[in-house]
Amino acid sequence: MSVDNDKSEVLQGTLDLLVLKTLETMGPMHGWGIARRLEQVSENMLRLNQGTVYPALLRLEQAGWIRSDWGVSENNRRARFYELTAAGRRRLRMEEKNWDRMSAVIARVLRPET
Amino acid sequence: MHRLRTLVWRIRALFRKGRLDVRLDEELRFHLEMETDRLVGRGMAPKAARLAARRNFGGVEQVKEICRDRRGLPAVEALARDLALAVRTLLRHPGYSAAAVLSLALGIGANTAVFSLLNAFVFRPLPYPEPDRLVRVYASGRLGGVLRSGAVSAPVLRDWRERARAFTAIGAFVPGSVNLQSADGAVRVPATFAEPDVFQALGVSPLVGRPFLPGSTTRDPEHVVVLSHALWLDRFGGSKEIIGQKIRIDASEHTIVGVMPAGFEFPPRASAALWVPLPLPASDSTDRGNNRLSVVARIKPGVSLGLARSDLARVSRDLEVIYPNSRAAWATPLHGDTVGRTALVLIVLAATVGFVLLIACANVAHMVLARAMTRRHEFTVRLALGASRWRIMRLLLAEGFILALAGGLVGLLACRWVLDALLSLPANPLPAGVDVAISWPVLGYCALGSALTALGISLVPAWRLSRQRLHADLAEAAPSARGRARHGNRLITMEVALSVALVIGAAMLVRSLRALTDVDFGFRPENVLTMRVSLPPGRYPDVARLHAFYDRMLERLATVAGVEAVGLNNLLPIQMTHTNMDFTVEGLLNDRPGYEPFAEHRTVNPDFFRAMGIPLISGRSFTKAENRFGSGVIVISKRAADTYWPGQDPIGRRLAYGTNPRPERWFTIIGVAGDIKSAGPGQPPQVILYAPYRDFDYAIQSVSFVVRSRAASATVAAAVRQAVRELEPDVAVYWVITMEEVIAQSTAGTRFLAVLLAAFSILAVVLAIVGVYGVMSYLVGERYREIGVRMAVGASRFDVLRFVLGHAVRRSLIGIGIGVVASISLRQVMRPFLIDIGAIDVGSQAGAAAVILVAALAASALPAYRASRVDPIEALRHQ
Numbered sequence: 001m002s003v004d005n006d007k008s009e010v011l012q013g014t015l016d017l018l019v020l021k022t023l024e025t026m027g028p029m030h031g032w033g034i035a036r037r038l039e040q041v042s043e044n045m046l047r048l049n050q051g052t053v054y055p056a057l058l059r060l061e062q063a064g065w066i067r068s069d070w071g072v073s074e075n076n077r078r079a080r081f082y083e084l085t086a087a088g089r090r091r092l093r094m095e096e097k098n099w100d101r102m103s104a105v106i107a108r109v110l111r112p113e114t
Numbered sequence: 115m116h117r118l119r120t121l122v123w124r125i126r127a128l129f130r131k132g133r134l135d136v137r138l139d140e141e142l143r144f145h146l147e148m149e150t151d152r153l154v155g156r157g158m159a160p161k162a163a164r165l166a167a168r169r170n171f172g173g174v175e176q177v178k179e180i181c182r183d184r185r186g187l188p189a190v191e192a193l194a195r196d197l198a199l200a201v202r203t204l205l206r207h208p209g210y211s212a213a214a215v216l217s218l219a220l221g222i223g224a225n226t227a228v229f230s231l232l233n234a235f236v237f238r239p240l241p242y243p244e245p246d247r248l249v250r251v252y253a254s255g256r257l258g259g260v261l262r263s264g265a266v267s268a269p270v271l272r273d274w275r276e277r278a279r280a281f282t283a284i285g286a287f288v289p290g291s292v293n294l295q296s297a298d299g300a301v302r303v304p305a306t307f308a309e310p311d312v313f314q315a316l317g318v319s320p321l322v323g324r325p326f327l328p329g330s331t332t333r334d335p336e337h338v339v340v341l342s343h344a345l346w347l348d349r350f351g352g353s354k355e356i357i358g359q360k361i362r363i364d365a366s367e368h369t370i371v372g373v374m375p376a377g378f379e380f381p382p383r384a385s386a387a388l389w390v391p392l393p394l395p396a397s398d399s400t401d402r403g404n405n406r407l408s409v410v411a412r413i414k415p416g417v418s419l420g421l422a423r424s425d426l427a428r429v430s431r432d433l434e435v436i437y438p439n440s441r442a443a444w445a446t447p448l449h450g451d452t453v454g455r456t457a458l459v460l461i462v463l464a465a466t467v468g469f470v471l472l473i474a475c476a477n478v479a480h481m482v483l484a485r486a487m488t489r490r491h492e493f494t495v496r497l498a499l500g501a502s503r504w505r506i507m508r509l510l511l512a513e514g515f516i517l518a519l520a521g522g523l524v525g526l527l528a529c530r531w532v533l534d535a536l537l538s539l540p541a542n543p544l545p546a547g548v549d550v551a552i553s554w555p556v557l558g559y560c561a562l563g564s565a566l567t568a569l570g571i572s573l574v575p576a577w578r579l580s581r582q583r584l585h586a587d588l589a590e591a592a593p594s595a596r597g598r599a600r601h602g603n604r605l606i607t608m609e610v611a612l613s614v615a616l617v618i619g620a621a622m623l624v625r626s627l628r629a630l631t632d633v634d635f636g637f638r639p640e641n642v643l644t645m646r647v648s649l650p651p652g653r654y655p656d657v658a659r660l661h662a663f664y665d666r667m668l669e670r671l672a673t674v675a676g677v678e679a680v681g682l683n684n685l686l687p688i689q690m691t692h693t694n695m696d697f698t699v700e701g702l703l704n705d706r707p708g709y710e711p712f713a714e715h716r717t718v719n720p721d722f723f724r725a726m727g728i729p730l731i732s733g734r735s736f737t738k739a740e741n742r743f744g745s746g747v748i749v750i751s752k753r754a755a756d757t758y759w760p761g762q763d764p765i766g767r768r769l770a771y772g773t774n775p776r777p778e779r780w781f782t783i784i785g786v787a788g789d790i791k792s793a794g795p796g797q798p799p800q801v802i803l804y805a806p807y808r809d810f811d812y813a814i815q816s817v818s819f820v821v822r823s824r825a826a827s828a829t830v831a832a833a834v835r836q837a838v839r840e841l842e843p844d845v846a847v848y849w850v851i852t853m854e855e856v857i858a859q860s861t862a863g864t865r866f867l868a869v870l871l872a873a874f875s876i877l878a879v880v881l882a883i884v885g886v887y888g889v890m891s892y893l894v895g896e897r898y899r900e901i902g903v904r905m906a907v908g909a910s911r912f913d914v915l916r917f918v919l920g921h922a923v924r925r926s927l928i929g930i931g932i933g934v935v936a937s938i939s940l941r942q943v944m945r946p947f948l949i950d951i952g953a954i955d956v957g958s959q960a961g962a963a964a965v966i967l968v969a970a971l972a973a974s975a976l977p978a979y980r981a982s983r984v985d986p987i988e989a990l991r992h993q
Contacts, residue, residue: 080140
């Protein structure tokens, strides 16, 4: 097993947020596309197996935040496309707000400016 | 919210598992192809790209597994899998499974059957609104110093009704039977004579028509009748047009005024076909000692039983002032009063079948364990490969569950069969006419019993197995064999203890039954035919003509071929008893209230003593000439002489009925008759006064005839019936029964229990023998090597035999000890059915202990013999 110490572990729960955000910016997307997008955006800094998006997608779909259907991919293949639901959009807004508040608190604790 | 949605999604997923699997496969395949294409596009060789794509993805199978677990409900799926596996495993061993299911079915079926009896006879609420406010009211007081509760006289009832304030209604009734005229002659049907107040107290309105109106119970009652639902359907096809129609009851026309709804019964748990008004004397208050009425009352809303009782106590105190020595009113809940003795019979039965089920459970638990032990290699491998102990225990629990389920289902079928068998037993003391159905509560009980059984048979093996040590088993070492032996030992002890207790119980009952049937009744019951004759009131309005009819009847019966003597009496000994008349002994000053002399009052003909075979100890019976009004002669029982004229000759002494006798009604004692067990075989002899039937100026409408013949009674029965029919075609002759049958009926409760307990204890012993055999064979198998070693170092075959049998005997002795102690408390419960049995019945206990010890030895004989045949060399080689 290779050891990439400069890659970060994905925080538990943040993967859901990342997937929801990806679907919001990219529109309907299949699993591979979501995984690739996450790799690109994080510039390979996240230590993330592509496969882990599938349990996350299942979890989000069960909760009713995303829905899925068969569609045709960019290279004309049958693929499962995921898209955000209204409930998912609300959830994303809430999660983003939480995240901002949390990171602000953590930033302030780590670099006190006064 | 989303949690709920997730749950719904998962439950739906259970049913589209296959489709979801296909979808996931396709999705992942697409992913890998896309990634491979991307890498190939970046210049990788296709083969390397495919590997790299898999690497980037992570574990494909792991992801699938995670998704599958997250989908659906893994616990439910695992349970279904365990159950399916258990069914397959059990079906692979049909003999083993059938044996287990059959023993459980016997246990569960018997328990369910007894429960459905309890439900029908005891638990089921009485069919009246707010039944817990209904009470029976008794006149209770000291009779000869003994506290007794009993029937009430009409004047006393009237006083209670006028003075008591805690009740909405107090009504009197007398259960009995009437002649109902039908197309094919008169039939005797159960009927209840009831005051209008009874219906008011019960609070049930008729389905059609009305109940009795107040005032229909005078000396000359309105001739009306209320029908039961069953009789209405049976005789009148459920027609609503019948109100106002007339039917002939006891040879007089009765107008139908109402029909009670289905399910209505009164007295409770009995099957009266109709209700007719109870004739009560209008106003005379002289007859306060004529106690013949049963009383039911409804307590006012908001009044507790305690309050109602103190209200009755106040009334009784007031009455005591006016009528010294009167008995106090005592209320007891109608439900408890109704079910009392039946409940006792059924509780003894319930305990018995509970024991049987416990033994069956123990057997099956041991079978499950023994088989689990043969599979312990399989389990050890599973454990070593990472299965959790819980997973293994679940397998056993599933097997237990399936066995109990099958046992419960078969048991439910067996239950119906057991019920039919129980209810058709000839000596069945359960009240007739109660519908015993397999209802929801019964099904619930069966399910509960099966569930407990499932736990019972699988928890012990599961617990034993979960303590299994991996290394110990892989090494097949001795310590675990020892632990298993301990379990088997406990099992033997328990089974032996339970069956000893049951056998002792059965033995005590059988001994009681013998004591009941071998008893000297004080009369000769052989070749005596008895019958009861009821004359329709109104048919013989004046007493003289009634007595003339009885005379004719006696004369006619005496002419039947083979008849030696014919007797007449108002109440046949054993069949009917407890009339409790107060009387006064001349010259005996009673200064202790509550200790007034009391006796059973019997009106008889001069030949009665000869017909019954009761010896006259001193003096004589009355002559025919003395059988007339005002003759003033009386015969007393020996018990009466001993009690009230101790150490004196009672002949020539005088007594009178009631506590304030009329001076002209003194009776002179002319004879002392031998004591008879008139209250039943287990009861002490009663104080009885025998007076000539013509010496009373009131009409006794029902009497019993006693016909002593030279040949067996059955042969004269037809001739006797024929004679009565010739004499008076309208009269109903019923309860034509030999005196020996009367005695048998009186012991029905004990006989019923004895038969059942004997049957169940035989079942228990058989199950215990199977159990001990199973445990011993298993232990011998477990100790195969140890036995081989013992023989190798010099033990003889005889030593081995002794070693195995000694083991069984030691365990059995412990069990017998526990069982004997347990039987002492069992005896407490059964005491009302036991006659002449001391606190510790050494005979029954020793007998039962011996039987069980022999049974345990027999069960161990084959395993012990097999052990003694062990070839040491073979055994030492055995792994």
